[in-house]
Amino acid sequence: MSTVYINSAACISVQDTLHENFLQGLTTRYDIQILKAVEPNYKEFIPPAMSRRMSKTVKMSSVASQYALKEAGIEQPDAIIVGTGMGCSQDSEKFLKNVIDNNEEFLTPTYFIQSTHNTVAGQIALGLQCHAYNFTYVNTSSSLEFSMLDAKLQINDDEAENVLVGSTDEQTERTMQLYCLNNTIKKPEDLPVDLLQSKTDGVIWGEGSSFFVLGKNKTESSYAQLKDIQISNTVELNEVQQYIGKFLAKNNLTFGEVDVVILGFSGDATSDKYYTETMDLFPDSALLYYKHLSGEFNTASGFSMFMASHILKDQQIPEAMMINTVKKDTIKNVLLYNHLLGSDHSLVLLEKV
Known part of the structure; x- marks a missing residue:
């Protein structure tokens, strides 16, 4: 079996992880229920007309994937594989709200079309004009791991040399409200909390997008x-x-x-x-x-x-x-x-x- 290398890594997260010296600026918040991602200036990466039609997770993924491909020196990957737990939930919520507000009539299809989980991988492929293998895994917290496993098998079977693999999830207002109601997210009275010493159930919720290029060959940019x-x-x-x-x-x-x-x-x-x-x-x-x-x-x-x-x-x-x-x-x-x-x-x- 071939050795599989992680030849690049890019991340948009609650931390400023796109910054070169992000390790010196890591910050923690124990007193807030929901953490928001530090987003880049999308105008530098995506034409404004396109950006307006993209949900947050698509925009984060587009930028993170561009960083990963650039670092690996790859213009066209042999496959694009994305893992996501919730997919494009912003557009899903917008579509469902339209269904209710318009009494199920006169619905525009745009939000529905963009709400599918494979929108992210598809948009990246469209941007690259990449016609290679394109797949999305939706397996809750192991979505990225399934994507990595698929990429590893593709490389081991000599079906690909360089695979763009990513994971992405965004927050949406209604979903966060529901998570608070069912106590998935910690109650305000349980905050602040030290994660290692917590005596209560529930979590502090975040979001983000991480992309990697897995390759068959070791390069100067290889991480692991x-x-x-x-x-x-x-x-x-x-x-x-x-x-x-x-x-x-x-x-x-x-x-x-x-x-x-x-x-x-x-x-x-x-x-x-x-x-x-x-x-x-x-x-x-x-x-x-x-x-x-x-x-x-x-x-x-x-x-x-x-x-x-x-x-x-x-x-x-x-x-x-x-x-x-x-x-x-x-x-x-x-x-x-x-x-x-x-x-x-x-x-x-x-x-x-």
Whole structure:
């Protein structure tokens, strides 16, 4: 099987991650229910006439994908694969509002056409005039991981050399109201909250778009090797240590050989127990978390993949992400573990190039 390299990484998130020195400006907010992405000046990337017709997630993805392709030096990828949990929910809400306001009559089709989940991948392809394989995965919190797995298989099977892979999710007013009503988002009285010490359920919600170019060949811009991915819809709490142990054994690694473990602590006291159980397996590893920087959302793992890529390339761990005080002189193996409120568990193993 071919080695698969992450040859570029770009991210629009709650942090100013498009800025070159973003690691020095990482900020945390523990006192707010919903975190908004730091958006670029879209006029620099998208013609205003087109931008007005695009939802936020399409605009974020268009810019992030342009950054990723430019860094990798790729004009035409051999495939475009996007993962999203909620898709173009802004346009979905606009369409449904029109249905109600107009009593199901005289509806314009634009919002409906643009509300489909594969709009993002399609718009990127249109912008590039790319007629290659184009696919969208909608698998809640493992949407990016399924996209990465597809790209890895395409490269291993010699069907592609360079694949643009991304993840994206946006916030919408009505959906956020519903998440507050069903207590997916933390109640105001439970804030501020330290995600690692949270005693209440619910999360701080975020949004963002992360794009990567996976390639068959190592380049000057390569960040890491994508070694393996494992996805499981359900894992019982008493099975999580065995689940991770089997994954590492399959990759001929012991717990002690994992230098960095990035965990998806979200502040939801019930589901964060999976991460607490995981920590016990890695007493000698640097333990990190990230959702205090990105917020929780369906494809928040894109932010962790972006940060992990930088950690391996720069061989530095941002202090804002550290859970324990373990530091490594050389970082070779990084394990990412994520789930969304206890469902759709994913493990990703990255290795230094």
